[in-house]
């Protein structure tokens with residue numbers, strides 16, 4: 117059909133939904149790559165059919181996970197670059213635009229890392245939550261500057277992304293202390309920074325990140341440990357400038373209570389009184405965040421809206437309605 121979505125795009129969408137591909141920056145990169153694949157493989161015979169196929173692919177990718185705004189931002193950026201009078205021109209411009217997006221993303225992360233590294237001093241202990249490539253870029257740049265750092269890594273239930281963080285840090289030679297999430301407040305006494313990433317940042321400076329970030333930030337504020345959020349501007353949520361809220365993803369309850377453990381808790385097979393909830397993200401209000409580090413510099417959360425206006429103008433609407 118005219119709107120056939122390429123199998124490789126469907127596979128990327130499945131991998132994002134199942135979290136085989138995860139983390140806001142990585143999801144954005146994979147989505148841009150998938151649109152390039154759709155453009156390359158497109159069998160469209162008319163420009164209109166080509167555009168329809170690309171929009172359908174974007175919609176399929178968009179519907180995988182709702183919280184990381186880097187996904188719609190990436191789709192919108194690539195579709196806006198679709199340009200030409202004939203299919204080969206459209207194909208070429210779309211592929212080129214996706215490649216630009218992907219190299220910009222990588223460059224932004226490198227630049228952000230160098231800025232974030234300036235906040236980290238030699239000998240500092242950094243406490244992390246989840247796995248953020250933007251946050252790790254700050255640590256990597258500090259290590260490249262010759263600073264030595266240590267890390268306290270929260271496991272991050274239920275999906276244990278802390279293991280990915282711990283592994284990366286160990287590969288860089290950073291001493292790691294792995295802790296369960298419940299131990300975080302106790303270990304804040306030994307930390308010089310809380311360093312996390314973001315899936316989305318709202319116009320008021322609220323940070324949407326892995327569930328548990330907000331509690332960690334509240335405890336850090338109480339202990340006087342600064343909270344640093346590493347987030348490329350692709351994480352800024354344009355719709356929040358016009359009052360829209362950010363949807364928090366609720367994931368499958370099996371991630372919390374696997375079917376084989378259900379009988380440990382449920383009194384019978386159809387236990388209607390038992391509810392398992394699994395929100396994947398939470399909202400940290402700006403007053404609990406000390407700095408948002410982007411590729412354009414570090415910002416107090418309250419002033420992030422200025423940067424948003426500059427970068428996005430009044431962008432609203434669905435990414436495929438470009």
Ligand code: RUB
Pocket residue numbers: 138139140141142184245246247248249250251277312313314315325326346396
């Ligand atoms: C990942 C998560 C990460 C952000 C930032 O959640 O909350 O902190 O996405 O990551 P999930 P990055 O594992 O559910 O996708 O800096 O790599 O974009």
